[in-house]
Amino acid sequence: xxxxxxxxxxxxxxxxxxxxxxxxxxxxxxxxxxxxxxxxxxxxxxxxxxxxxxxxxxxxxxxxxxxxxxxxxxxxxxxxxxxxxxxxxxxxxxxxxxxxxxxxxxxxxxxxxxxxxxxxxxxxxxxxxxxxxxxxxxxxxxxxxxxxxxxxxxxxxxxxxxxxxxxxxxxxxxxxxxxxxxxxxxxxxxxxxxxxxxxxxxxxxxxxxxxxxxxxxxxxxxxxxxxxxxxxxxxxxxxxxxxxxxxxxxxxxxxxxxxxxxxxxxxxxxxxxxxxxxxxxxxxxxxxxxxxxxxxxxxxxxxxxxxx
Amino acid sequence: xxxxxxxxxxxxxxxxxxxxxxxxxxxxxxxxxxxxxxxxxxxxxxxxxxxxxxxxxxxxxxxxxxxxxxxxxxxxxxxxxxxxxxxxxxxxxxxxxxxxxxxxxxxxxxxxxxxxxxxxxxxxxxxxxxxxxxxxxxxxxxxxxxxxxxxxxxxxxxxxxxxxxxxxxxxxxxxxxxxxxxxxxxxxxxxxxxxxxxxxxxxxxxxxxxxxxxxxxxxxxxxxxxxxxxxxxxxxxxxxxxxxxxxxx
Numbered sequence: 001x002x003x004x005x006x007x008x009x010x011x012x013x014x015x016x017x018x019x020x021x022x023x024x025x026x027x028x029x030x031x032x033x034x035x036x037x038x039x040x041x042x043x044x045x046x047x048x049x050x051x052x053x054x055x056x057x058x059x060x061x062x063x064x065x066x067x068x069x070x071x072x073x074x075x076x077x078x079x080x081x082x083x084x085x086x087x088x089x090x091x092x093x094x095x096x097x098x099x100x101x102x103x104x105x106x107x108x109x110x111x112x113x114x115x116x117x118x119x120x121x122x123x124x125x126x127x128x129x130x131x132x133x134x135x136x137x138x139x140x141x142x143x144x145x146x147x148x149x150x151x152x153x154x155x156x157x158x159x160x161x162x163x164x165x166x167x168x169x170x171x172x173x174x175x176x177x178x179x180x181x182x183x184x185x186x187x188x189x190x191x192x193x194x195x196x197x198x199x200x201x202x203x204x205x206x207x208x209x210x211x212x213x214x215x216x217x218x219x220x221x222x223x224x225x226x227x228x229x230x231x232x233x234x235x236x237x238x239x240x241x242x243x244x245x246x247x248x249x250x251x252x253x254x255x256x257x258x259x260x261x262x263x264x265x266x267x268x269x270x271x272x273x274x275x276x277x278x279x280x281x282x283x284x285x286x287x288x289x290x291x292x293x294x295x296x297x298x299x300x301x302x303x304x305x306x307x308x
Numbered sequence: 309x310x311x312x313x314x315x316x317x318x319x320x321x322x323x324x325x326x327x328x329x330x331x332x333x334x335x336x337x338x339x340x341x342x343x344x345x346x347x348x349x350x351x352x353x354x355x356x357x358x359x360x361x362x363x364x365x366x367x368x369x370x371x372x373x374x375x376x377x378x379x380x381x382x383x384x385x386x387x388x389x390x391x392x393x394x395x396x397x398x399x400x401x402x403x404x405x406x407x408x409x410x411x412x413x414x415x416x417x418x419x420x421x422x423x424x425x426x427x428x429x430x431x432x433x434x435x436x437x438x439x440x441x442x443x444x445x446x447x448x449x450x451x452x453x454x455x456x457x458x459x460x461x462x463x464x465x466x467x468x469x470x471x472x473x474x475x476x477x478x479x480x481x482x483x484x485x486x487x488x489x490x491x492x493x494x495x496x497x498x499x500x501x502x503x504x505x506x507x508x509x510x511x512x513x514x515x516x517x518x519x520x521x522x523x524x525x526x527x528x529x530x531x532x533x534x535x536x537x538x539x540x541x542x543x544x545x546x547x548x549x550x551x552x553x554x555x556x557x
């Protein structure tokens with residue numbers, strides 16, 4: 001009896017240790033699938049699956065757009081793709097260098113990994129540190145995960161993969177090295193982390209809110225029919241753009257006003273989030289991060305030289 | 309009888325728990341050490357009127373904002389000490405305030421790991437009134453070389469002071485950033501080079517408050533200080549190489 005109980009407990013632990021990502025690809029347009037992550041923060045429970053990964057099945061291959069937060073995620077992703085098509089994953093397009101988007105590439109040893117030159121540079125400089133940080137936050141499900149550097153460099157403009165065409169845009173708002181991908185065949189816009197929807201934006205590497213707002217204009221002007229945000233639900237209307245503009249505008253106003261009033265960081269971090277953003281996950285948490293990163297520039301813009 | 313005994317026991321447990329929670333926020337493994345080393349074992353009291361505000365986690369371990377607000381403390385303040393208990397350079401500043409200084413100080417510091425933050429105010433009742441904050445951190449803020457060293461020509465800007473004066477709540481809030489690498493000697497091959505002394509002075513040069521600063525203060529030290537009423541003020545600062553910097557609010 002005791003043995004049985006021990007066995008059951010042991011089995012329970014094993015199952016917990018192997019807790020799957022439970023990836024469910026969702027068809028969002030012809031031959032275009034999205035795996036939607038949660039709008040939460042990195043945790044041991046979600047294994048880092050807070051991100052949207054997409055893939056397109058062409059006549060000859062599967063084009064993967066970002067590869068996920070871990071080796072384990074990549075393996076499950078490969079299995080999920082095999083359920084849908086026999087075609088090989090031939091190309092991985094990385095939208096930017098953040099760990100949740102690029103750490104699954106190890107599971108696709110035969111795929112070409114492609115990114116903007118600036119993204120490759122940032123991966124070289126910060127990739128390992130970012131992966132380490134993921135081990136700290138996500139824990140065991142990161143096991144064995146390593147950074148796979150891109151082996152080909154993308155230029156903005158038309159990308160032809162066999163007979164499949166994609167329009168590549170080199171933008172700057174989120175990390176200063178952001179790839180957005182527009183598919184003229186289906187009208188799907190893969191916005192990467194230039195668009196967050198129902199999830200507060202992460203501003204750790206933005207060159208500034210003004211740059212980001214410009215990028216949103218560029219993206220909104222494309223003839224898209226479906227938007228795949230980097231985080232949050234896929235949309236068939238411009239609600240993600242509206243929310244992004246409204247939210248970034250609020251952040252900009254908040255920081256400008258606080259600097260003019262003479263608030264120090266802690267006070268700005270405690271600012272209430274407006275009611276209309278109640279549906280946006282982690283707004284309070286991301287505000288603390290945003291103030292840390294962006295407020296010094298707002299202070300500097302308001303201040304004058306006092307030296308004498 | 310049995311019931312009321314049980315209730316009494318429960319109540320007792322609850323109050324004990326509450327009390328434990330009240331003091332546990334202030335307890336730490338290093339308290340006794342710093343009580344002896346910095347406060348010379350003098351009488352003290354943990355006092356929630358000394359608010360130590362920090363974000364719950366350090367997004368940038370090289371620039372962690374602290375806000376110390378002890379304006380609710382009665383009496384006159386003779387001395388203020390700030391420190392981060394688990395930092396390689398624990399002390400942040402020692403302030404000798406004049407009558408005009410408000411008990412409100414904001415400063416950004418480096419942290420090397422998660423640590424309690426202490427602010428101790430020596431009042432005219434002879435007691436140190438101690439407030440406590442906590443900061444979570446992945447670490448590494450102290451051993452990373454300063455960012456501005458990577459910028460070409462940074463030497464030309466050392467000591468430049470930017471800031472503003474804000475009149476609010478019947479006080480003059482003085483906000484400032486001093487361009488300085490604040491090298492703490494913990495990064496390989498870069499010796500200590502930091503602003504170690506500053507004074508707020510009035511127009512006639514009379515000292516309004518004196519600040520001893522330590523290299524745990526972040527590079528480009530960013531400070532908010534407050535004076536009572538509407539006050540003009542000057543800042544004088546000096547680094548450990550003897551360079552002096554002056555500013556006027």
